[in-house]
Amino acid sequence: MRLIFIGPPGVGKGTQAKFLVEQFSIPQISTGDMLREHVRNQTELGIEAKTCMDAGKLVPDSVILEMIKSRFTEDDCQHGYILDGFPRTIPQAEGLDFILEGLNQKLDSVVVLEVADSIIIHRLSSRRSCRGCGRVYNLLFDPPQTAGKCNECNEELYLRDDDNPDIIQQRLSVYHEQTAPVIEHYAQQNLTKSIEAAGSIEDIKSTVMAALS
Numbered sequence: 001m002r003l004i005f006i007g008p009p010g011v012g013k014g015t016q017a018k019f020l021v022e023q024f025s026i027p028q029i030s031t032g033d034m035l036r037e038h039v040r041n042q043t044e045l046g047i048e049a050k051t052c053m054d055a056g057k058l059v060p061d062s063v064i065l066e067m068i069k070s071r072f073t074e075d076d077c078q079h080g081y082i083l084d085g086f087p088r089t090i091p092q093a094e095g096l097d098f099i100l101e102g103l104n105q106k107l108d109s110v111v112v113l114e115v116a117d118s119i120i121i122h123r124l125s126s127r128r129s130c131r132g133c134g135r136v137y138n139l140l141f142d143p144p145q146t147a148g149k150c151n152e153c154n155e156e157l158y159l160r161d162d163d164n165p166d167i168i169q170q171r172l173s174v175y176h177e178q179t180a181p182v183i184e185h186y187a188q189q190n191l192t193k194s195i196e197a198a199g200s201i202e203d204i205k206s207t208v209m210a211a212l213s
């Protein structure tokens with residue numbers, strides 16, 4: 001099962017990906033983790049990437065694509081993988097198409113998790129963080145025992161700037177702008193599976209499984 005996972009922040013993408021990892025015994029490949037690992041291990045690609053980062057430049061797509069290509073040929077990818085956080089642009093998607101063709105692999109699906117912006121904003125802006133220990137609560141699913149106070153250290157809970165509704169809306173707008181062309185790219189190849197991801201974790205799991213079977 002070779003999958004790409006696309007979804008906005010706050011949609012529960014990580015939880016669903018983890019479930020599929022267990023279900024299909026396939027690894028989740030995050031390009032961020034992969035990049036950090038290459039840099040840490042000082043591979044040829046890692047050194048090239050680090051030179052760019054140290055110079056304040058973006059790591060070129062060609063470097064990331066080479067890393068993905070070598071990752072796809074590792075043992076644990078025999079039964080497939082979930083690619084997360086990549087591709088984000090059309091050149092990256094085209095580069096990936098080229099790699100897959102070279103490896104004679106085909107994607108099974110591109111899973112697109114969709115939730116109305118208003119629901120995500122409501123969810124994320126209900127988070128409260130502790131000024132003392134940093135523990136994060138959610139007033140909707142995981143409220144503190146005493147309103148406004150941390151269970152652990154009794155310090156005050158506050159709304160982080162990142163969880164401010166306006167900031168979340170901005171992030172979502174960037175997300176939609178970036179991913180729309182990529183989703184369209186895969187829609188043209190009949191690979192996209194749109195999942196309405198507004199319900200419970202269990203409901204979304206079943207919808208994803210049904211879409212993939």
Ligand SMILES: [Zn+2]
Pocket residue numbers: 130131132133134135150151152153154155
């Ligand atoms: Zn605390």
